[in-house]
Amino acid sequence: MKCLIVVYSYHHHKTQKIAEVLGKVFDAQVKSSQQTNQEEVLNYDLVGFGSGIDSGKNYKELLDFADKLPQATDKKAFVFSTSGMPVGISGQRRVEEYTSKCHRTLKETLQSKGYTIVGEFGCAGFNTNKFLKYFGGINKGRPNSEDLKQAEEFASKLKK
Secondary structure, three states: OOEEEEEEOOOOOHHHHHHHHHHHHHOOEEEEOOOOOHHHHHHOOEEEEEEEEEOOEEOHHHHHHHHOOOOOOOEEEEEEEEEOOOHHHHOHHHHHHHHHHHHHHHHHHHHHOOEEEEEEEEEEOOEOOHHHHHHOOEOOOOOOHHHHHHHHHHHHHHHO
16 A cells, blocks of 8 residues: 655644654655645555644644645545643543544545545644743643554554
8 A cells, every 4th residue: 555644744843753653654755745746645545644733723734735635536544633732631532532623624625535534643742832832831742652652553553
């Protein structure tokens, strides 16, 4: 199975770390959305789309990229993200629910382009946006080794 990982990661480049782990499992090329031509995505059987979360959605740059994808047939996709949701307070189950909700716009866009969504992954990411920078941010050190291990397990299950 030929796989491509498309990622938009800029703040602390934490989503890029997740993309690299996923790429290793799938033996996939990992490219930023700025480096990827929407037409080339059609050359892959499986495409992962990932970014950080901003205001309850994947970053606008990734959503815009997905919006410009050509129609596809028989293509599979998965989505992934890191978010500043305070996992220490909320717990992992709440993070998973939040992640699924945040992925909704991206998943709907991909489905409208003919992609079948075969999975989604999300974990905490270090966040120093807005006022959080004055307190040293939240989710410091995230994604951590456990998050990376969970990303690897997610990809391994999808690969099967």
